[in-house]
Amino acid sequence: MILTDSLLDFFLETRKHTEEICAPLEIEDYVVQPIEDVSPPKWHLGHTTWFFEEFILKPHAENYQLFNDDFAFVFNSYYESVGKRVVRSNRGNLSRPAVKKVYNYREYVTRAVKELFEKEQHQNLYPLLEIGIHHEKQHQELLLTDIKFILGNNPLLPPYQKDFNCHQPENHLQEWIAVDEGIYEIGHNGNGFAYDNEEGRHKVYLQPFIISNKLVTNHDFIEFIEADGYKKFELWHAEGWDWVKREEITAPLYWHFIEGEWHHYTLQGLVKVDPNAPVTHVSYYEAFAFAQWKDCRLPTEFEWEAAQSKFSWGKRWEWTESAYLPYPNYQKAAGALGEYNGKFMVNQKVLRGGSTATPQKHTRPTYRNFFQPPLRWQFTGFRLAR
Amino acid sequence: MILTDSLLDFFLETRKHTEEICAPLEIEDYVVQPIEDVSPPKWHLGHTTWFFEEFILKPHAENYQLFNDDFAFVFNSYYESVGKRVVRSNRGNLSRPAVKKVYNYREYVTRAVKELFEKEQHQNLYPLLEIGIHHEKQHQELLLTDIKFILGNNPLLPPYQKDFNCHQPENHLQEWIAVDEGIYEIGHNGNGFAYDNEEGRHKVYLQPFIISNKLVTNHDFIEFIEADGYKKFELWHAEGWDWVKREEITAPLYWHFIEGEWHHYTLQGLVKVDPNAPVTHVSYYEAFAFAQWKDCRLPTEFEWEAAQSKFSWGKRWEWTESAYLPYPNYQKAAGALGEYNGKFMVNQKVLRGGSTATPQKHTRPTYRNFFQPPLRWQFTGFRLAR
């Protein structure tokens, strides 16, 4: 366990970083919710704050006064245990509380947490504090992703930050890494923070496989488009094909074909697609269809974890073939915190790695992210295996 | 026709009043769109401005520079003739242009119109300017109605203005006014401004009828609720009954039953329902069912117009039994202005009168408002006839 000082510093630094992410926004950008999966930035600011108030201050800080009795209702997400939540698709209809008030709320709660831990050690609360920090880091990633969606779906295509560093070509050559058949240990080894869904280190038996040292690039993906990959049903899952037709998908999210060339909206604004950069904003369905087209497949999350030390990663969340399921002996935490991971373990795919939007110290080889197969607003890419 | 000076004054005063309506808002309130029928206040500000730019400045002001090329796209409403519009249900997803920019746009266009008419008479443009002013006045009413919906559906129920004057009991006794059988003249007589849908003054034959001198009150409507009016299918139209069940309607919009008493959200905030004030925020379906329950009916718009001089009105838009149809010899204006009224003449009901939210000089005995039967977010009431 991290010592108090550094944990408190970690807390304060995390709280500050969230606000730095929002610095380039107009007040108006904090409010809207263009699709159900995206939350208004204001809501992320309030929700990460409410988490500390609800689970640390309310039960453990003596004489703590709630900042506002109604905020639990407004900023709760899916924690069914702690009261009636605001229905998710309604979040974008809430003009109040005003952004300024939400910043006041943040300041009030940050200070109260600081005072709580400065007054006394409260070692028993470290795990809760730590989970709250990691929860906020997760929301930092979502915040950036959601901001991109909000601005990237505005007809004016306003940039977020003209100099935001958003894509990194992998400049080495593509090679296949071979991994031997045998028993591998999977899951977190107990050093440092991990979520409950990574724990329960256990053995899996892997067949021999090869895996690419590079992510699939924009260049590769343009070839797929030009080979009519979006029109060949035999490359797709049945539900992927329905999705392509229903949503009229013809390219990754944010891509625009302008005067004969592919452009895409990035946090810097609209730019030409860099052929050498990894493709991003594709759904699992698209990743799967591309792999079929190449007579390859996606790695399982176990293969990925077994091989990950041999390639660089962390710029794109990578779709795997694995469904998001509990590890052996997985046990949900009791109470509301138990709602964190376990309740999503059906009909989602595991992603491994991390992205441009992932805050520092927030990913590791055993980290398991998860999304429904059609989602594309995350910085999602993929690598091939066979 | 109004003389130039007073018309320009009327224009400037109207532009100013729109902004006064928005003065109590937070920036965040300008952005959201909780349901499709409600537009974000920011959009009303931009759209009324775009109207003058599109129909007056762009075609008639020499060397006029558009404020922003994209704004026609963002602020067009249903004018299909003048380019691709923003799909209505998407308006609430647009954080940009920022509110400040929209105010700049207003100022830029107001000044350009002012200069145009100060430089030269442009008498030929008076009808267009006048229609633009009345268009903005219509949006002032919608603005207030939409603001009420935005705040009244926020779980914090923030007041708009603590001292807003929103309900006016009619203190005289209820009486029946008798109107004789015969031929009546209906429609605008040509003095002063009127919309095209009021013109074509013509004769109608009315059977004898009686009509109430008072609007139905909250007290009356509470009796209907307590007599299980919302549960008696035989009082309702088939589609009204489907609506009651599907939407789980049990009271007028904004009503809350708190500790044994009816309250409602008003622009002053949440207050107790005043039994003597006219009921408001009811749909046509509810008005019809109430009338059935009383063995009465709603007046037609012709009956209303024939009788209106004998009662006070203008506090609530009043549902009539009449469908919104063209008067004899109605002719749509050519081009985009023809889209103003004619294209809505199906499946809507006529409302007569005016409301708390109706700006001054914006209603008259021949004015025809119109809405779909289930809509309730306008200040809609009704009176009985037989």
Added chain:
Amino acid sequence: MILTDSLLDFFLETRKHTEEICAPLEIEDYVVQPIEDVSPPKWHLGHTTWFFEEFILKPHAENYQLFNDDFAFVFNSYYESVGKRVVRSNRGNLSRPAVKKVYNYREYVTRAVKELFEKEQHQNLYPLLEIGIHHEKQHQELLLTDIKFILGNNPLLPPYQKDFNCHQPENHLQEWIAVDEGIYEIGHNGNGFAYDNEEGRHKVYLQPFIISNKLVTNHDFIEFIEADGYKKFELWHAEGWDWVKREEITAPLYWHFIEGEWHHYTLQGLVKVDPNAPVTHVSYYEAFAFAQWKDCRLPTEFEWEAAQSKFSWGKRWEWTESAYLPYPNYQKAAGALGEYNGKFMVNQKVLRGGSTATPQKHTRPTYRNFFQPPLRWQFTGFRLAR
């Protein structure tokens, strides 16, 4: 009032005719419901029977035994007063009761009604019997229309009857009939049967108008298609235009463009469109848009009634511009029979005339049919006025 004998004959002949309409069907055709507006033929057979059982036999025939206790549930339509109905869109999921059983039910009820009236005069029941007969005649029309939809939407396009007489060109020249301004009497005069919605004969004042002596033909409508009428938004109501785009409408219902020529499915099977026959299976939206394109309009139902003696009609139901509203002094019948007409008096358009599918003795100059504006499965056409 019709004398007993002839009324009973009328009843028996009507019952028989319903079954004659179904004679060409396969058992399977009785069961399906391809869209909500269409009911399975089996249901029509049962529902018209249930009407006599429910309103005549059950309350008035001594010791009457219900044929089957569950049939009221299965064959009730929208009569909310008499128990829980089968939700309309579920009708096509009911394979039982089998068709044979439904015919047994018909026979059982027909015989019981016959015996009831043979045993005693029961003059007081004549109006009920008469309404039941007319109810069944209305369903005969729907039966044929629904059968056409069921077969015409089957990919095999099976004919109903190879020699069915389905279209009748009007061979006289097109002329405009002029009608003078003045007061006209509208509504049923009390001789013979009429529905309650036709009663309340009353005066209306009409402006002068001209009306065509012919229905719009297929030839005319093909010109509209070729002039891109379905692509010109300015011809359409706003909600009509949304309908055209949403439903991707490009021609009347049942029309197919095959090898350069327009064909349509008829009760005889697939045949070429006869240019001289009146166009049919168009919605109100299409009729309105066509009239706009011709700088004409649709007649109101009052104009139609005032002029009808001067033209031949009865081959197509004709859309009018009138909304379906109660006549002055309209009073719903008490109880379940009151649900017959009054509850539909909102958001529907009046049709006048009669069609190929209308049984004999079932229409008259004052008859008011009504449908929602987008519906096209009836034999609907239109004539122009100005």
Added chain:
Amino acid sequence: MILTDSLLDFFLETRKHTEEICAPLEIEDYVVQPIEDVSPPKWHLGHTTWFFEEFILKPHAENYQLFNDDFAFVFNSYYESVGKRVVRSNRGNLSRPAVKKVYNYREYVTRAVKELFEKEQHQNLYPLLEIGIHHEKQHQELLLTDIKFILGNNPLLPPYQKDFNCHQPENHLQEWIAVDEGIYEIGHNGNGFAYDNEEGRHKVYLQPFIISNKLVTNHDFIEFIEADGYKKFELWHAEGWDWVKREEITAPLYWHFIEGEWHHYTLQGLVKVDPNAPVTHVSYYEAFAFAQWKDCRLPTEFEWEAAQSKFSWGKRWEWTESAYLPYPNYQKAAGALGEYNGKFMVNQKVLRGGSTATPQKHTRPTYRNFFQPPLRWQFTGFRLAR
């Protein structure tokens, strides 16, 4: 490979059995499709026939004449490679081809297949014929399941067969079977028929676990209901909980609470629930929630396969915790047959075992069935593990 004679016998016997399943039906029962997942019996009869015509007769039988050119269109299911299919939710709207015609089609194709194999050995076609037979057996199971749904959702609740044997209590005591940690071989060993999704026998590493020798019973499940299991969100996956609320689920499919006792519709008609019989017609969500409530879990498909020899099974399909994913080295067959299994390998759960409705010779320890988590119309049960 099975020798010709017995394979042809197997074919003929399978064809005959399909028709035996339909023997108790009325013609009307063959036509309807109450929900999208259920197909009309007529369609099963035609589709299984089309399979032999399309994949065996059309390419391999000399001078073969198609029975009807349109049938490929009507009876294709999801085989996108072989032409435009009838949209699934439309199947229940097709009254034609008539049932009799479909039986003619069956006879025609059965005879043609018989003649083809009697004339010549055609050993190369054995695998295709075999897959066609197993395909038809799969549809026999669906046929019975779909018939149950069609009759069990009819308000008259008609029995299928008064003496159908539909539930079998497991009369032995409940015990826990312990399985050791270690490497297990999973998948088909190559003897006899198997689908491609079972092949690729491979090693998996299992942690130690215990698994029940009995399926969960109706008695157990009633306890769950009475303990408010359907109201405790903490037992459910997030999407399971949404499903419970949206669909208002309070008991397994076909259960009715009548005068204080649980009844359910069975193929024998409506009967009281037998407490000792295994619960059936539950979704994966319900199975999971029940297991949570018992502090247990569902077995994975690998655990089930490793332990299956120690318990009796085959009366209920059993939900497992495993997502339906390809085994290592899984390779889709080329062409249309490749659409059989691979395209469904996303967002489905594996079921193991077999049911009352499963035809003889149609299941085995390695058989992998799969359905979406909310589906309940199959005979689905479950056993617990830990």
